Amino acid sequence: MMLLRGLALTLGLSIGAFSFAQGKWVKLAPFPEPAEELLGAAATGKLYVFCGLAPGWKPLGMVYEYDPAGDRWTKKKPMPLASHHVAFTEHHGKIYAFGGFVLPQAGPPAWVPIDNAWEYDPASDNWRALAPLPTRRGSPVAVSAGDKIYVIGGATVLPGATAVHPAQPHSSVGAVAGASAARSCRAARATSAWWRNTIRPPIAGAHPGHACQARAAPWPRACIKGAST
Secondary structure (H helix, E strand, O other), rough: OHHHHHHHHHHHOOHHHHHHHHOOOOOOOOOOOOOEEEEEEEEEOOEEEEEEEEOOOOEEEEEEEEEEOOOOOEOOOOOOOOEEEEEEEEOEEEEEEEEEEEOOOOOOOEEEEEOOOEEOOOOOEOOOOOOOOOOOOOEEEEEEEEEEEEEEEEEOOOOOOOOOOOOOEEEEEOOOEEEEEOOOOOHHHHHHHHOOOOOOOOOOOOOOOOOOOOOOOOOOOOOOOOOOO
């Protein structure tokens, strides 16, 4: 539910400044589908809402675009891999997705961490696979700062386990993944060797805080690199 409150805050900050200055809430068009564990990112003047989680921890993989000017929701192509607790951030008009959880292929419901990385282009409504993260993790945070993207923290399985159960102990990832525009995007997307080690956070945490967002100067290009434990 924290993510839903974060989404509501994002919507509140993205509409007219006069509403925020007066400390008032404005009722907007309702979200088209009931869901929890929604995540969002802003790009090119619009908001994009991803993921969603149904009963039994079934990821919905939904994608919706919200136009603040017209107070209107538009359904987009679904995520190429339905997952939840994915890290999203925007760069140069595109949105990047890292990690997350999926259901196990067999057995009772649980959270299986993944290493997928994706680029979503709102202009064409298309997804493109990037080089995978070197560490499978769910619930990290992705943030852009200067000319880089950082993917921080997350949760993964304990040794010998194949999935995470939120009510049971699991391992926090003490890793920071960065993204730079200084090298070839083609090479970065071709191999996971692009990922490099960066400084670790002082405390490894599985849910380091989805409100930790920063924006600096736009990047000239979009390339991905990072780090693992």
